Amino acid sequence: MTITELPPTAIHRGEDELPFVDIGDGGTLQLLQVDLANGVWIVRNHFAPDTTVPTHKHTGHVLAFTQKGSWFYKEYPDVVNTAGSYLYEPAGSVHTLHVPATNDGVTDVWFAIHGANLNLDADGNVELVIDAHGILAFYRAVCAEQHGMADPPVVVIGG
DSSP: OOOOSOOOOOOOOOGGGSOOEEEETTEEEEEEEEETTTTEEEEEEEEOTTOBOOOEEESSOEEEEEEESEEEETTEEEEEEETTOEEEEOTTOEEOEEOOTTOSSOEEEEEEEESOEEEEOTTSOEEEEEOHHHHHHHHHHHHHHHHSOSSOOOEEEOO
8 A cells, every 4th residue: 555645844934024013002912823723832932021911811722931920820829931931821720911011121931722712801801802813813813913914824724
């Protein structure tokens, strides 16, 4: 028997191929990959000093790797993520990400998010749901608006 089908190849994206988009409050986001069938999305964020991300809950687990700067959850201020830190967040975790004002320059963090991110108000009510489908649509729209790139080459699986 002869195998005629070629094996799958790796997909590469250089840092400059996927633009960072302004998401407000001095923060930017780069969407690297979405797996629409499994609800997984991988982003890289740049956070300015003294940034606080709204309190949120994750429906699935999250993996985070800090490349530069530092940040912590307001609920756990003694656990500070610094360059080289890895963090695992279990499904159901609720927290408020904060970047210290004393940071020198941006904090650069890579997140692999399984499931949805539920932004919560002060009473714990869901204000915004962000998932793989939603972040892809958002990123494409903002890339078109901010960079004139209607179809950035995000790695899209299952779509």
